[in-house]
Amino acid sequence: MAQTYQAKIYVTLRPSVLDPAGTAVQSGLTHMGYDNVERVRIGKYIELSLTANSADAAAQQLDRICDQLLANPVIENYRFELEELAAV
Amino acid sequence: MAQTYQAKIYVTLRPSVLDPAGTAVQSGLTHMGYDNVERVRIGKYIELSLTANSADAAAQQLDRICDQLLANPVIENYRFELEELAAV
Numbered sequence: 001m002a003q004t005y006q007a008k009i010y011v012t013l014r015p016s017v018l019d020p021a022g023t024a025v026q027s028g029l030t031h032m033g034y035d036n037v038e039r040v041r042i043g044k045y046i047e048l049s050l051t052a053n054s055a056d057a058a059a060q061q062l063d064r065i066c067d068q069l070l071a072n073p074v075i076e077n078y079r080f081e082l083e084e085l086a087a088v
Numbered sequence: 089m090a091q092t093y094q095a096k097i098y099v100t101l102r103p104s105v106l107d108p109a110g111t112a113v114q115s116g117l118t119h120m121g122y123d124n125v126e127r128v129r130i131g132k133y134i135e136l137s138l139t140a141n142s143a144d145a146a147a148q149q150l151d152r153i154c155d156q157l158l159a160n161p162v163i164e165n166y167r168f169e170l171e172e173l174a175a176v
Contacts, residue, residue, distance in 0.1 A: 010133050025134075028157055034149065037138045045098050045133035046113075051124045061122065069116055 002051045004085040005058045011071045011078045012043035046070055049085065058082055090139045093146045097168040099159045100131035134158060137173065146170055 013019050019041050026040040052058035062080050071078040101107050107129050114128040140146035150168050159166040 012133065012135070022134075025157065026136075029153060032156065034138075034153060036140065036149075037136055037153070040134065040136040043133040043135070045100065045131040046110075046128065047100070047131070048114075048128040049126050050122075061124075065117060065122060065125070068120065069113065 002053055003055075003058075004049055004051050005055065006049050006083045006085050007047065007058070007062055007080050008083075009046040009048070009062070009066065009070060009078060009080040010043060011046065011066070011076050013041060014075055014077055017075045043076075044070070055082055055084065090141055091143075091146075092137055092139050092173040093143065094137050094171045094173050095135065095146070095150055095168050096171075097134040097136070097150070097154060097158060097166060098131060099134065099154070099164050099166045101129060102163055102165055105163045131164075132158070143170055143172065 021042045022040040025042065026037060029035075029037045029040070050058055050061065052061060059080075059082060062082070066078045066080070067073055109130045110128040113130065114125060117123075117125045117128070138146055138149065140149060147168075147170060150170070154166045154168070155161055
């Protein structure tokens with residue numbers, strides 16, 4: 001029976017990749033007086049719901065979705081959490 | 089004594105606000121054959137480290153930083169997690 005899953009996906013730049021947006025935010029914070037803030041990195045946070053027959057099937061599909069559309073595997077990492085919502 | 093805290097900040101659009109980027113991603117997924125995906129919402133995920141005298145002080149500063157720079161309180165919500173890293 002198909003289940004609905006709520007997915008929370010975190011896409012972050014790989015540590016070796018420069019993050020100009022994060023640097024800009026850190027610079028802005030310094031100018032605002034928050035000079036105790038460091039290592040600002042900006043990523044994406046995506047929520048979606050999907051139906052699948054099992055949590056494994058949902059996770060496999062999410063892996064494909066992340067690799068193909070949501071993340072750029074060359075420069076980004078991703079991870080996700082799945083939560084079962086309800087039977088359909 | 090000052091402590092270093094690692095913060096993970098999630099900025100999401102308020103539920104009542106339209107999310108054209110999320111709609112575009114959902115449309116793209118449908119075209120790619122993933123027609124079991126719904127309610128795609130795209131937000132920001134920000135990591136940073138900051139030093140403060142206590143977790144309370146760090147949380148108060150993060151509230152100000154989110155309100156002033158990282159989130160637009162009119163259309164966005166935010167939440168964050170703090171983790172103590174090490175004494176400075």
